[in-house]
Amino acid sequence: MPDTIVVACDGSDASARALDFAHARAKQIGGDLLVVHVLEWSPYSFLTPDEIAERHVRRKEELARADAAIIGPIIAKYKDKGVKIETAVKYGHVIDTLIDAATTANAVEIISGRTGNSGVMTRVFGSVAGTLAQVSPVPCTIVP
Amino acid sequence: MKIIPRVATTLAALAAASSASAQSIDETVNAVFASSTGWFVNFIFAPIPGTGFPWIVAWLVIAASLFTLYFGFIQFRVIRHSLQIVSGKYSDPNDAGEVSHFQALATALSGTVGLGNIAGVAVAVGIGGAGATFWMILAGLLGMASKFTECTLGVKYRNEFANGTVSGGPMYYMTKGFAERGLPGGKFLAILFSIFCVLGALGGGNMFQANQAHEQLAGVFGAYPGWITGVVFAGIVFAVIVGGLKSIAQVTEKVVPFMGILYVGTALVILLMNVQHIGPAFGQIIDGAFTGAGVAGGVVGALIQGFKRAAFSNEAGVGSAAIAHSAVRTKEPITEGFVSLLEPFIDTVVICTMTALVIIITGQLMIDPTTGDYILNEAGRIVTLDGSSGVGLTSAAFASAFSWFPYVLMVAVLLFAFSTMLSWSYYGLKAWTYMFGEGKNQELSFKILFCLFIVIGASANLGPVIDFSDAAIFAMAVVNITALYFLMPIVKRELNSYLTRLRSGEIKRFH
Numbered sequence: 001m002p003d004t005i006v007v008a009c010d011g012s013d014a015s016a017r018a019l020d021f022a023h024a025r026a027k028q029i030g031g032d033l034l035v036v037h038v039l040e041w042s043p044y045s046f047l048t049p050d051e052i053a054e055r056h057v058r059r060k061e062e063l064a065r066a067d068a069a070i071i072g073p074i075i076a077k078y079k080d081k082g083v084k085i086e087t088a089v090k091y092g093h094v095i096d097t098l099i100d101a102a103t104t105a106n107a108v109e110i111i112s113g114r115t116g117n118s119g120v121m122t123r124v125f126g127s128v129a130g131t132l133a134q135v136s137p138v139p140c141t142i143v144p
Numbered sequence: 145m146k147i148i149p150r151v152a153t154t155l156a157a158l159a160a161a162s163s164a165s166a167q168s169i170d171e172t173v174n175a176v177f178a179s180s181t182g183w184f185v186n187f188i189f190a191p192i193p194g195t196g197f198p199w200i201v202a203w204l205v206i207a208a209s210l211f212t213l214y215f216g217f218i219q220f221r222v223i224r225h226s227l228q229i230v231s232g233k234y235s236d237p238n239d240a241g242e243v244s245h246f247q248a249l250a251t252a253l254s255g256t257v258g259l260g261n262i263a264g265v266a267v268a269v270g271i272g273g274a275g276a277t278f279w280m281i282l283a284g285l286l287g288m289a290s291k292f293t294e295c296t297l298g299v300k301y302r303n304e305f306a307n308g309t310v311s312g313g314p315m316y317y318m319t320k321g322f323a324e325r326g327l328p329g330g331k332f333l334a335i336l337f338s339i340f341c342v343l344g345a346l347g348g349g350n351m352f353q354a355n356q357a358h359e360q361l362a363g364v365f366g367a368y369p370g371w372i373t374g375v376v377f378a379g380i381v382f383a384v385i386v387g388g389l390k391s392i393a394q395v396t397e398k399v400v401p402f403m404g405i406l407y408v409g410t411a412l413v414i415l416l417m418n419v420q421h422i423g424p425a426f427g428q429i430i431d432g433a434f435t436g437a438g439v440a441g442g443v444v445g446a447l448i449q450g451f452k453r454a455a456f457s458n459e460a461g462v463g464s465a466a467i468a469h470s471a472v473r474t475k476e477p478i479t480e481g482f483v484s485l486l487e488p489f490i491d492t493v494v495i496c497t498m499t500a501l502v503i504i505i506t507g508q509l510m511i512d513p514t515t516g517d518y519i520l521n522e523a524g525r526i527v528t529l530d531g532s533s534g535v536g537l538t539s540a541a542f543a544s545a546f547s548w549f550p551y552v553l554m555v556a557v558l559l560f561a562f563s564t565m566l567s568w569s570y571y572g573l574k575a576w577t578y579m580f581g582e583g584k585n586q587e588l589s590f591k592i593l594f595c596l597f598i599v600i601g602a603s604a605n606l607g608p609v610i611d612f613s614d615a616a617i618f619a620m621a622v623v624n625i626t627a628l629y630f631l632m633p634i635v636k637r638e639l640n641s642y643l644t645r646l647r648s649g650e651i652k653r654f655h
Binding site for chain 1: 232242248250307390393394400468471570
């Protein structure tokens, strides 16, 4: 079974660079790519009665939007470029969900871009790439 | 931006100009309201012939006890599993992004935790004495079984519309469930329930809230005409439910749970400060529950107050929670029943008891030192330290420990009142559209009516408002519980099937 590389994708320029890098790396090792897009979601947030009644519909819309705006262009760009690509749009906490996807797929590596925030912003809000590097169960590459 | 000072100036001018006539506006509203709703209130609270015991209280107690026995003390058997479900241990990760059990519970709770826990409890102990607390706790524990039954049915028989939104609640399980069992009268019960649900939404879910919010504001800022509070509240509610200003609702939904935690936290601190009085307070509660300790109506008086206020607070058997819980995504309707039974526990057994204990241990209820009995006024209510009742009594009890607490309580009361109104505007609307059909005009007419009743509620006296609110809510329970009796075998079948599959490992734990 070929090795799988998980690449985090949020549709930003940084994640496009990460995807390019991951694609080249997968080609190099003869592996597959699993592109994961995470929609931030907590099952413990508070919703109004209206939001609850509409949640199922909104979820469908959000998944369709993610497919159209983020996943579709990726598949179009890398189709028939010599690497098998699978995609997944998942709800949850970004880091936990990425790690969960990597563990389930027996991935050999996680690749992510970074926004390049520094100083105060990162101190206050943390950084996905930084935390991922800290807690990833497999080797993790952060693409600048 | 210019509109805000202009509105403020207008309101100030109105308040000043109306000082002479305002009292008469309030009085007129009050008189018309009391005379037009009196017959309904009298019917609902009519005593069982030959006794002083209202039949409606017996109705709720018997139902909750029967459900408890029929489902084999379900509320105690599955509580651990309920907590596991709420914490997401049985949630399929592939369903992430759908409404979780926790969210359904939190939203339903923010509809029920509110003035019932603050003002209602004060009314209960203000009339029924400390003993009312015991009956309130018992009613809360028994009510868990009623809630379990109705919420399971709410999810099982909800309607899913073509656009993917869901509507559920007693009116749907009455029609679909009765049809499934081949029973007649489902549609009739559903319409009757919807009528009472609209009245309940306008009464307990609206006027009572507006009324107590005004009392709280007047308590802090000094007396002023109630209709001013009513107009301001109605304006904000109108902006949210008609104008679509969802951000206000979202902020409220997020702040209310923290106010709840702050309220319980403060109550706990006061209890810890008076730790030596907790034992005697429970002594008073138990003693009062079985001896009556000189309250109007004795033991029965205490029991009636305890059960009434518990039902009003946790709404078990009323049917409103079945509307709130019906939107959750689950393959097993019974799991939502397990989750919902936590509601009366949190609402009544924990939060209401906290309020009652704080009122009791801070010595708000005046006791005659020679007889050891409560001192009663002409109306048969217990005389309190500063003469306050309702939310004012709770406020005074908390203020005796922390003088700044009335301000926090004021904000909490306003937010609770507001979030309860939003929840009930939703329940009422669901009943309204069930009767008159889904559509923009139907929705708008109900929403405008709802806002009008806010003004009436804030203007009227506590007595007639609280009586009508209770009567409307309990009328819902009359219809809902009738349906539950016919449909409970369906819930039993679901329960047995689920528990068998849980034991065999067919129901998977994901985390």
